[in-house]
Amino acid sequence: MEMIARVDALAAELHDPYLVSRLLSRREAITSSSIEGTNSTLDELLTIEEENEVARDEAKQVRDYALTLDNFVPQARAQGPSLFTAELISALHTEAMRHEPSYADAPGHIRTTVVWIGGAGQIAYSTFNPPPPADVAACLAENVRYMRCEGMQIVTQSLVMRMALAHAHFEAIHPFRDGNGRVGRLLLPLMMAAEGHVPLYLSPYIEAHKPGYYAGLQAAQQRLDWEPLVGFFSRAIIATGRELFATRTALRTLAAQWQTRRRFRSRSAALRMLAILPDYPVTTAKRMAAHLQLSIPATLTGIWQLVDAGILTERTGYRRNRIFFASEVLSIINRPFGSDVADPD
Structure with a gap:
């Protein structure tokens, strides 16, 4: 929470809509997509944003993720926690999956099939079984109600704890056949923005520490042991804040060096x-x-x-x-x- 406060103080000082660079949201899009096996590069993403010619489907998916952040972060700032609804979840999935050619369902529609996690395609060896289709809507309604802070969690739990719990809940529900990881990570900066904080983009840290991320999710989902995931998110926020300050310093140094050329x-x-x-x-x-x-x-x-x-x-x-x-x-x-x-x- 101290790191979040430091970042907020920097933002108030700079009066800069991007804080450091618009590219941080683009890096978030690239790394969050990469975690799911959808790969692009920063050069490719920025190039197709400048000239929307022929682009690979994977590059379009990454661009969609970045544009989703552009569209919904301002809405989160304006609306606050009331933003979080089942309709929001559907809209995020629709935007993130519109260029996924292999997706079997209609983007934004809650799954109607049984899914499982792990097991190499065999449910008998799964590591976690999300709720059956008939229960998904009710579970998702509870999840977004929690994100709206309609209970005592607003005074008894820190933002970091609520981010960890909401993320674990969402991934456990697994409301879509695919794309749940991307939507779940989109919700993290939206939760920060909805509470008036600068959104930190955590996917680069998550990608660099994937074993800890998956271990924290597994402990929360299988044993209701929340401490590993809350600790992981705490470390992610601290490291991401430090990375942001280092990036800002590097860009300022570069700008000064440009002036000498x-x-x-x-x-x-x-x-x-x-x-x-x-x-x-x-x-x-x-x-x-x-x-x-x-x-x-x-x-x-x-x-x-x-x-x-x-x-x-x-x-x-x-x-x-x-x-x-x-x-x-x-x-x-x-x-x-x-x-x-x-x-x-």
């Missing part, structure tokens, strides 16, 4: 672009022109100045619709969780 005229397009690149390190002239309210020719002049300074690179080789990359920003955001940041010099 050439002289920038005051209020020039190139100088103004430097402030945007931590949020849009894969970008186009059209994107930059819209942000800066400049003409395309003026924007391109600034972009090519940044290319000459080694801040942007153009990888497509196209004569038109070029895409530019700030590779140093991508390296900072995309580094393995908890690893040191390379010196930009």
Whole structure:
């Protein structure tokens, strides 16, 4: 809770809607999807956000996850815990699974079949059996009621404890045939935002510590032993907060180093672009022109100045619709969780 308070204090100081970078939600989308075996990269995700041409289904799924965060985190801030309803769960699943070609059911619809966890496809050897289809709706109603804090948990349990318990409950219900892990992890930042806190994206920590995550879920679901999972979420929040501060420091150091690479005229397009690149390190002239309210020719002049300074690179080789990359920003955001940041010099 102290780490959450430190992050909130930083957000209040910065007045920044992304706190550090829009890319943290993109990294969350990539790692949460990766836990489920859906793989993409930060470069690929940001590229298809700039030019929605032909994209792999897996990349579209990751993009859907990121856009779901973009859509629902502001709603959580505005509505508070009343956001949590069965309809929300359905909407999250619909958005997260709309480009999953192998999904057998209609996205957003509660399962009508028996499912089990573990056992290599054989229920006789399962490690956990979620409720039968007839009981799923009632169980899910209890789960969202708990997230709405309609009982004494609002005064007797910390936010971290409620996140752990709600997550374990949701995954135990397993309301959909597939996609439950993604929806369950989407709910975590929504719970933080609904209580007025900066949402921390925990999937990078979870991916880096998957054995502890699954062991905590198993202890909670099989033995009602909550301490391992509450401890895991506590460590995840602390480590994610530290990672956020380290990322912010690295990006500020990089921004200062960029300023030494050439002289920038005051209020020039190139100088103004430097402030945007931590949020849009894969970008186009059209994107930059819209942000800066400049003409395309003026924007391109600034972009090519940044290319000459080694801040942007153009990888497509196209004569038109070029895409530019700030590779140093991508390296900072995309580094393995908890690893040191390379010196930009």
